[in-house]
Amino acid sequence: MSSAASEPIFADRLLNDWLASVGLGIEYSRAEANTLYFRDGSGREVPVLDHVCGFGSLIFGHNNPDIIEHAKSVLDEQIPVYVQLSRQSHANALATVLNAILRRETPSGDGDYAAIFANSGAEAVEICVKHAELERRARIVRLTDDVLRHVEEAREAVGAGRATVAETPYVQVGAARDDREKLEHLIAEIGRRNAELVAKGPVHLALENAFHGKLVATVQLTQNPHWRMPFIALSSSTRFLRADRPEEMKGAIEDLRESLLDILVADGAVTVVERDFPVIGAFFVEPVQGANGMRPLTEAAAREIRAVCDAVGCPLIVDEIHSGMGRTGAFLASSHMGLQGDYYTLAKSIGGGIAKNSVALFYQDRFRPEFEVLHSSTFAKDGFSAAIAMKVLEMLEADDGRAYRVAAERGERLMEMLSSVKADFPGVVDAVDGIGLMVALEFTDQTRATSDLIREKAGSGMLGYVVAGYILREHRIRVLPVGPAGNSVRFEPSVHLTDEDIARTESALRDVCAIIRDQDGDRLAPR
Numbered sequence: 001m002s003s004a005a006s007e008p009i010f011a012d013r014l015l016n017d018w019l020a021s022v023g024l025g026i027e028y029s030r031a032e033a034n035t036l037y038f039r040d041g042s043g044r045e046v047p048v049l050d051h052v053c054g055f056g057s058l059i060f061g062h063n064n065p066d067i068i069e070h071a072k073s074v075l076d077e078q079i080p081v082y083v084q085l086s087r088q089s090h091a092n093a094l095a096t097v098l099n100a101i102l103r104r105e106t107p108s109g110d111g112d113y114a115a116i117f118a119n120s121g122a123e124a125v126e127i128c129v130k131h132a133e134l135e136r137r138a139r140i141v142r143l144t145d146d147v148l149r150h151v152e153e154a155r156e157a158v159g160a161g162r163a164t165v166a167e168t169p170y171v172q173v174g175a176a177r178d179d180r181e182k183l184e185h186l187i188a189e190i191g192r193r194n195a196e197l198v199a200k201g202p203v204h205l206a207l208e209n210a211f212h213g214k215l216v217a218t219v220q221l222t223q224n225p226h227w228r229m230p231f232i233a234l235s236s237s238t239r240f241l242r243a244d245r246p247e248e249m250k251g252a253i254e255d256l257r258e259s260l261l262d263i264l265v266a267d268g269a270v271t272v273v274e275r276d277f278p279v280i281g282a283f284f285v286e287p288v289q290g291a292n293g294m295r296p297l298t299e300a301a302a303r304e305i306r307a308v309c310d311a312v313g314c315p316l317i318v319d320e321i322h323s324g325m326g327r328t329g330a331f332l333a334s335s336h337m338g339l340q341g342d343y344y345t346l347a348k349s350i351g352g353g354i355a356k357n358s359v360a361l362f363y364q365d366r367f368r369p370e371f372e373v374l375h376s377s378t379f380a381k382d383g384f385s386a387a388i389a390m391k392v393l394e395m396l397e398a399d400d401g402r403a404y405r406v407a408a409e410r411g412e413r414l415m416e417m418l419s420s421v422k423a424d425f426p427g428v429v430d431a432v433d434g435i436g437l438m439v440a441l442e443f444t445d446q447t448r449a450t451s452d453l454i455r456e457k458a459g460s461g462m463l464g465y466v467v468a469g470y471i472l473r474e475h476r477i478r479v480l481p482v483g484p485a486g487n488s489v490r491f492e493p494s495v496h497l498t499d500e501d502i503a504r505t506e507s508a509l510r511d512v513c514a515i516i517r518d519q520d521g522d523r524l525a526p527r
């Protein structure tokens, strides 16, 4: 039901106007499995095949009956939903199931993971940013404690006449009268420089085209400048590395290297030495990059990223918020390319399409228990979302993981269709990519198209949205572009995707590709 023209509008005014301008301004009235419904002018229910499925958060479809029935049963039992700061065994029960799955799916296959629950994907990533900083600061304290101990050792050696201060660039020799004073000048300069370095925040690593959320810290891990740059002053900086050039990663982080100054006494001389300083907080990685045309990481990139984190000593954070929960044919997409994380994040489908939930999982050997009380959130770890998550995991793991095999097989059929469309429209389709039910089709660059409409929409990054509006209007299928890359369409349906759905989608895509091939742009014009 759209608001009457006279009614005041306090939400989504700009967004709703924009949606209408590209032909996506539909209000849905019902949702089931892979289908959305809206009512047309005569009140008739019109079905729409949904390939967006909550941006990949509906692995079992809209309002899955088994999940809905479970939700009703737990609410009828009047389970405690919000009982913060009490024993909530459901949290450990859920974490236990997740650990069993991670032992199966992580390359190392060992270790347990501590769980911290949250309310959204971005919050789970923010939690990882905070925990990684706890780890980094613990490393810094060990270093600065070493320096303090070495300073005292030098004072004692010089005071006892067992050492003199070597000529060093950090000593203002002019004003000093003896070694003791030279030493104090040296200690002061070392302290000043180290304090400056310690006061600086971490630098985070991520991949180009990364998407890790839009909260204050996570938006700096999301490369799209349109979303990131307005808030760049609010949080730590990120170095974005190319996943397709893993060999450049080690060199790229060399530029970031920082040293803490230390003081040593050896052979009767006090000297200054440089110690590696942990400036890099963490490396955030999506195994399949949603905003980069659903491109999976290569095994080579996975190996290099792991090697970089081992060399630097920072945690590798595998962000499975989009790719996890069975969407790619395995519980973790990172299991396909052998990417071993130190932390993992999950969200989207863990909510079963009706609850908000997310979790950050920390390898036990790295987990800092004080974090359990350092971070909290009113609605996190609630009884209802945990009950839904347990049901979702039960459904994913049932019949020896049948849902994963269905996702893989349905994804293969979908990819076969997309590849056939690409083959028949070589000048129109640039790439199809993805794994399982996380795939995308990217159009060729249309910024110099002969059609005014196609050229203008491509130039403004809106081509994918106008195509989505056309497909919705003419074919009653809902697709959306992949993030800011406006010349693409994403497909992230539920496991309920049928062969008929795929055939309908093929027909719609071939229609659009013919329009672009023939530069018949006016047919795409929103009506």
Ligand SMILES: Cc1ncc(COP(=O)(O)O)c(C/N=C/c2cc(O)cc(-c3ccccn3)n2)c1O
Pocket (backbone or CB within 6 Å): 055, 120, 121, 122, 123, 125, 211, 212, 213, 214, 286, 290, 291, 292, 319, 320, 321, 322, 323, 347, 348, 482, 483, 484
């Ligand atoms: C890997 C990863 N990490 C954290 C998040 C953040 O999760 P929340 O949205 O639950 O906070 C997401 C959720 N993804 C959202 C997303 C991913 C994407 O590729 C594009 C858009 C998007 C959003 C608005 C307009 C256009 N595109 N949104 C994700 O995919």
